Amino acid sequence: MRVYVLHFENLGRLTRAFDRVLEHAEVESSMIEPDGMRLRFLGPRAMTERLVEQIYEDGGLTWCSRHDLVS
Numbered sequence: 927m928r929v930y931v932l933h934f935e936n937l938g939r940l941t942r943a944f945d946r947v948l949e950h951a952e953v954e955s956s957m958i959e960p961d962g963m964r965l966r967f968l969g970p971r972a973m974t975e976r977l978v979e980q981i982y983e984d985g986g987l988t989w990c991s992r993h994d995l996v997s
Contacts, residue, residue, distance in 0.1 A: 928971050930967055930969075930978060930991070931992075932965045932990045933962075933963055933990070934986050939987070940958065941958075944956070947967050953967050954969055968995075978992075
């Protein structure tokens, strides 16, 4: 499992990314922080890598960090 923290340039890009995250059944948990233009989510490593690539391709992503969770 991985936790991702994504930062966006504006609210429109943030909400579009959040919608994309909500569409994926494998995402275990997600949280949107409009004041900080941040989106956090948790999901399986293989699935989330492609999801982050898709969000990046949509544009507006300014920073992304990821952290593996220890079982």
